[in-house]
Amino acid sequence: MKSTLIELPPDSQGLDEDSIDFIRANSVEELAQKTAIDSQAVLNRVLLPGKRFGAYHILGFVAAGGMGEIYAAQRLKDDGSRSQPVALKVITAEFANDWRIIERFKREARISKAIRSKHVVRVYEFGESPDGHAFLSMELLTGEELFDSLHRNKTIPADELARLALQVLKGLHQIHQSGFVHRDIKPENIFLARTPEGDEIVKILDFGIAKRADQKSDPLLSVVGQIYGTPQYLAPEQAVNPDVDHRADLYSLGVVLYECITGSLPFDGDSSYALILAHQSQDPPQLPSSVDPEFAAIITRALAKDPDDRFQSALEMGQTIKRWLDTDHWSRPRHATEADHIPPVIDTSMDDLLSTSPRSPNTDDNLQPTLIGSPMSARQAPASEHAPTAVMAPAHREPDLTDSADLIVAPPPEDSTELRSPQNEAPLSAADAQKAQIITGIALGLIILAIGYALLTF
Structure with a gap:
């Protein structure tokens, strides 16, 4: 042999065949x-x-x-x-x-x-x-493919999915760092293995069509018209030119995450060609409002058509998911803590990375004071399902009122019957004000009479 x-x-x-x-x-x-x-x-x-x-x-x-x-x-x-x-x-x-x-x-x-x-x-x-x-x-390996788990459970909760994605990204990081691109990330190639201790560890399978990132001549590509990859998970650029870089794997993982969180693929078609065309020209359906907006933004960014608009590495995508997972978000219930009484701190440096839209200016409906410099250990629930959630600011940020986009300017006081003296003394009582008005009226009447008498005698 x-x-x-x-x-x-x-x-x-020691072989335990039962395991x-x-x-x-x-x-x-x-x-x-x-x-x-x-x-x-x-x-x-x-x-x-x-x-x-x-x-x-x-x-x-x-x-x-x-x-x-x-x-x-x-x-x-x-x-x-x-x-x-x-x-x-x-x-x-x-x-x-x-x-x-x-x-x-x-x-x-x-x-x-x-x-x-x-x-x-x-x-x-x-x-x-x-x-x-x-x-x-x-x-x-002992366990099951993610494909089988999805077939049985239909969807995976966001927190559990985030932890699964982190393990996949750790594997992809090592693959990419070693100079390879997998080119076929899909639920069938993600295995949920069980350790003898009962823990679950994610394994990436099947490198049969993987390539070196710097490889320009691929023997498998000598078959004219052959597409290497799975159309349901294929990055837009991979169908045009299989000589893709590592960002194609991040797109495929984005499709997997979309499928796991919704129970369906972002694109469908009657043929491989129709599926490939959809990946290249159609926007994925908007994720349900039940999905935390920041987690939805992570998936949406991974599904960007242009590789330059996606996460630029498995490490960057993993760090973003880890940051989301380590902070509380509105879709995950939790017990109240002392930090709940501290207003949120907005860190605009993370807007492009995690937010689906830029912060909107203050309106009559959303005026809220913002305290700068108070470290937050958790995100606050937004006022509505469309409101952006706050992101934790750096722990040691110094107070600076000039950089707050939500600085509140007190409105002028409403009309008041109170009278104040020119020296800003305490307001007069109603009785005193009435006496002052009577005295002023009498004085004005006497002045008018004096002027009239003077004219008659002139």
């Missing part, structure tokens, strides 16, 4: 009953538990596809010990001469060798058996 060993799988530390997801069947008939596989061609080539495939000992069956099967297996070492269980992809002999499959396996291996991230599935070995079966040995 000729193969390329990327790295040896970890040593077995591994695979089908245990000791006969073809039993396997057919447990899997409902009705293809005799598949059943004829299935490896049953206990069989050997090169250096691998078969534990059980995991899945079957049109080109081959996946098994749970252990790699046998020279000293007779076994590795931890791995996932063994075995391609049927009829596809042994398909160079595209071999190329995809090589890409999986190259990327796994270059990347060390717990959020990227590990590949251990690839090669070909003496009878022409290409194979790939990789990390065996």
